[in-house]
Every structure is written in C-alpha cells, then in structure tokens.
Amino acid sequence: MTPLLSVVDISKRFRGLVAVDKVSFTLAEGEIFAVIGPNGAGKTTLFNMIAGMLAPDEGTITFRGRQIDGMPADAVCRLGIGRTFQIVRPFPALSVEDNVTVGALLHRSDVGAARSYARDVLARLDLFDKRDVAASALTLPDRKRLEVARALATDPKLLLLDEVMAGLVPTETDRMVEILRGLNRDMGVTILLIEHVMRAVMALAGQVLVLHHGAAIAQAPPQNVVRDPKVIESYLGAEAAF
Amino acid sequence: MRALWGAMTPRGKVLLAVLVVALLAAPLAVNRYLLSVLTLTLYFVYVGQAWNLMMGYAGQLSLGHALYVGLGGYVAAALWVHFGIGPWLGVFPAVAVAAAFGAAIGWLGFRFGIEGVYFALLTIAFAEFTRIGFDHIAFTGGAGGLFLPYEEKRLGEWWNLRGGQDFFYYLAFALASGGVVIAALLSRARLGFQWLAIREDEIAARALGIDVFRAKMKAVLISSGMTAIGGVFYAFYNNSLFPAQVFDIGRSIELILAPIVGGLGTIFGPVIGALILTPLGEILIAATERLGIDAPGVKAVFYGLLLMIIISLVPNGVWPWIVRRFALVKHKP
Numbered sequence: 160m161t162p163l164l165s166v167v168d169i170s171k172r173f174r175g176l177v178a179v180d181k182v183s184f185t186l187a188e189g190e191i192f193a194v195i196g197p198n199g200a201g202k203t204t205l206f207n208m209i210a211g212m213l214a215p216d217e218g219t220i221t222f223r224g225r226q227i228d229g230m231p232a233d234a235v236c237r238l239g240i241g242r243t244f245q246i247v248r249p250f251p252a253l254s255v256e257d258n259v260t261v262g263a264l265l266h267r268s269d270v271g272a273a274r275s276y277a278r279d280v281l282a283r284l285d286l287f288d289k290r291d292v293a294a295s296a297l298t299l300p301d302r303k304r305l306e307v308a309r310a311l312a313t314d315p316k317l318l319l320l321d322e323v324m325a326g327l328v329p330t331e332t333d334r335m336v337e338i339l340r341g342l343n344r345d346m347g348v349t350i351l352l353i354e355h356v357m358r359a360v361m362a363l364a365g366q367v368l369v370l371h372h373g374a375a376i377a378q379a380p381p382q383n384v385v386r387d388p389k390v391i392e393s394y395l396g397a398e399a400a401f
Numbered sequence: 402m403r404a405l406w407g408a409m410t411p412r413g414k415v416l417l418a419v420l421v422v423a424l425l426a427a428p429l430a431v432n433r434y435l436l437s438v439l440t441l442t443l444y445f446v447y448v449g450q451a452w453n454l455m456m457g458y459a460g461q462l463s464l465g466h467a468l469y470v471g472l473g474g475y476v477a478a479a480l481w482v483h484f485g486i487g488p489w490l491g492v493f494p495a496v497a498v499a500a501a502f503g504a505a506i507g508w509l510g511f512r513f514g515i516e517g518v519y520f521a522l523l524t525i526a527f528a529e530f531t532r533i534g535f536d537h538i539a540f541t542g543g544a545g546g547l548f549l550p551y552e553e554k555r556l557g558e559w560w561n562l563r564g565g566q567d568f569f570y571y572l573a574f575a576l577a578s579g580g581v582v583i584a585a586l587l588s589r590a591r592l593g594f595q596w597l598a599i600r601e602d603e604i605a606a607r608a609l610g611i612d613v614f615r616a617k618m619k620a621v622l623i624s625s626g627m628t629a630i631g632g633v634f635y636a637f638y639n640n641s642l643f644p645a646q647v648f649d650i651g652r653s654i655e656l657i658l659a660p661i662v663g664g665l666g667t668i669f670g671p672v673i674g675a676l677i678l679t680p681l682g683e684i685l686i687a688a689t690e691r692l693g694i695d696a697p698g699v700k701a702v703f704y705g706l707l708l709m710i711i712i713s714l715v716p717n718g719v720w721p722w723i724v725r726r727f728a729l730v731k732h733k734p
Contacts, residue, residue, distance in 0.1 A: 232604075232607045233612050236609060241609075242608055244604075244605070248604060249605070250597065250602055250605065251602075253601060261595070262609045262610075264595070265609060270591060273591075309609065310608075313610055
C-alpha cells in the first residue's frame, strides 16, 4: 500500500543553521504518528514544510501520490492537510462558530451547510456551548481546541497538530487524547502530532519520531522510544523516569 | 436576504421599516434643500458600503477611493458629452475602467506583499497621479473641468439621468438600498467569511485553504466597481467634474468617515454613519453662519471636534453600540 504521506530526505537551513537535516519518514493512512524532541530540534520547521509554509531546501514530500513540497499553504490545505498553530491563531473578533465555519466553507459553498457542520465539529471538541462567544474571549485550553476544530472542519485526510496539549492540565490532556483518538477512529483522520507531553504521546501514538538538532535519531513505537539510550540522553533525561 | 431579516428582533424590523418608509416619503414632506442633504446622505451610504466591503470586511485600507468615483464619473460623462451615449450604457465602461485600476492596485499590493499603511499609500498614489493625469487630458476638459449640458427641456429624460431633485433623491435611495443589500448578501456568503478570515489573520486564513490573493482581488474589484457607479451618479447629479475636486484625497477621506463612525465591518454602520455625519456637516454650516463666525475652516474645526467626541465615546462605531443598547439584532445569528 502506498503511504498517505512520505517525507524523503528533507532539509531546511536558515542562514547556515541546519534546522532540519535529511529527515525521512512515512505515514500510513489511519496512523497516529508523533514527532518529539527538545526545543529547537526542528519539529515546527518540519511541520511548516509539510503544511506549505516553508519550502524545503532539499528532499521531497509526497501526499496521496502528489508531490507537495514548495506548494503554497492554501493549496496544501485544499489537498487534504489541516494544521494547527503552536502559537494559536484564532480569528479573534469572530465567534467560535464563525471561526469553524470558515474552515467548513472550504469544501461547502453553502453557508448554512457549513454552519451546521461547524456545530457538529464543535460538539466533538466540547466547544458547542461556547459557539457564540468571541474567540478572543476563550481561555488557552479552549483556544487550542478551537484550533483543532477549525482545522478539522476543512475535512482533512491528515491533521497536523502542533503542541495542542501544551499548557493543559492532566485532566484536560486526557480529554484531548480521548477526542483525538475519537477523530482517528470515527472519522478516519490520520494524525501527525508534535508533542512535548509524553503522557499524551504514550497514550496516542503508534510510532514516534525523535528529532535532535534537526536530525532524526530514532523512530519506533513509544514504549521502545522511551527506552532508547540515545533518546534518553538527548531529550527525555529526568522525564524518562515514568 | 431572508437571513438578514430573520436576524433582527421585532424592534429592529419595525425601526428599519419606519426608516425605509420615512425615506420613501421624504420628498412629500421636506423642502428642496433638505432633500438635497438627504440625497447626499444616501450617496454617502452607498459609497461607504462599497469602501466598507474592502476595509471593514476584507481588512484592506484604501485611502484613494475618490479615484473610482472620479473614473466612473469621468468615463460616463465623457461618453455622454462626446458621443451621446447615455449613462445607463456608460455605466458599464465606467465600472470596467475603475475595476481595471482597482485590479492594478490590488495586483501590485497583494502580489508583492504591500500591506497595511503601505497599501494605503499605494491607493493614495494612484488617486494622485490620476488627478494630475486628468489635469492634462484635453478630451475631458483638463484642469478646467468637464461640464454636462443642463437643458430644461431634457429634465424628464430619466433614461439619460436628466431629472430634478426628486428624481436624483430616489436614484440615491435605490443606490443606497442596493448597496445595503449587496453588502448583506456578500457578508453572509462564503466570500464574506473568507474576507473576515483574511482581515483577522491572513496566515490562519491561508492554512484553512483560502486563496488569499484571489479573495482580496475580488474585494478590490467589487469595491472599485461599486464605487464607480456612485461616481456616475455624482457626475450626472452635479453636472460638472474637476480633477482637483473629484480625485482629491479629501474626497477619499470624506467617503470613509461614515463607515468608520458608523461601525467598520457592519452592514448598517455606513448607513447610520452617513445619517449622522452628512446632516451634521450641513447643520454646522448653518450654525456657524447664523452665529456670524463663518470664517474659513471654522466648520471643519467643529466637525473635527465632534468626530473626535463620537469616536472616543463609541470607538467601535455607533451601530454596534446601538445594537447592544437597543437590542435590534438577535444575540444568535
């Protein structure tokens, strides 16, 4: 079976600093795949290349058989890749529902249909009761959920989640894990996530890719990754205790 | 349209109906002078709507909309004066020429990432060099102006936009109503949502699959084309066009005040803004004359002071404040 996404030897340099260094991996349809690594390891740069915000200097990215590296972000989204931003970017003056309706309008030209789909998505993300609130009035955990809802409303095949658990307390993290697992199971959305919260990574991911100084140093199921001495040394450190 | 009507509370519906009926009946009740003030008010409702689509919804600041008024007016007037082509036909090339200028400005600005105040400077620059250009075009009378012949015997020719004050009043009413309807429909369509998303956060909009360049181009094309129709009205109502007057930056500022004071990105903002500002200007002229202090600039000083007071009291515009205060629109859309 051809993979949903395949990333082959991609690199990105910023004025001589190698942010991502010949990283390769593939993602099968229906998989949940996590990218972990210390701050500055190149995770977000990797994401931005897949999402079309940055063009790689080398290497290719193929999504559903089409080469997408260097494509603009809106075209990548139209092909079926939704993304969230690590530093959330809601449309502050719009209501929560309107924020998500914008996403739903990508593949629906009728505003009424988009609005009702947006409500379904909001219900999934526990935001239905807050649908009339302006996005600017949401708390950070709610904004993170809104970010996911908005991306999900574009009917992605692949969802890129950039640290959606950061800043959440453990009970909120567990709820988010449950939500994401539900999306993956019920809607068949393949998920690629960047995450620092190991509790969530362990619970969700089938495969984990570890980046360090831009290079992939390990790829394995989570229970194996946390035992990998290289990973412990470079990243997990004291956290590896659990 | 039904969505818009349905969004209003009974009180809002009654007020809108009263406003429409009052405006329709106005020629029966008021004198010629007041009717001319109302005509001007409705004209500013219309061009304010056109500008508001671009700024209030799509978030693109144009400080050169007088360009489109002037181009629309000049094209239709020149076709009429030189070739006898009536304005109902002339409006099409008028819109096309203005939209072509809009497209050029939009393409330069949006393709090369000229944003915010720099984009505004670009719009001013186009209006300015067009003004200077028209000073030297002999075909349209150059700096000396272009005059539309005013003949009593043709006054009834509505098909040539020749008519009296009542005729132009109802024409302005139709324009203003049309502008409101267009703004209402667009703001509730997919394109309207795309504009709002771009206004709020362009990068996030792109990440949701919106072709930002295209949506912005649509905004500038629709806005410039609509404004040009206002320009045709302006030319045939005033019967004269001078480059130094129609393309002046003062004209561009004048037409953006109503939507700003009324409420950016709202459908009734330009309406309420024009209903406040245009009569206010006239009242100030009358008041300063009566008080015997009609020195040059006095009116502008008071006008400016009142503007500052209004904006400091309701920084988001008068309309959003009215909606909150008097519950004219249902909480949930």
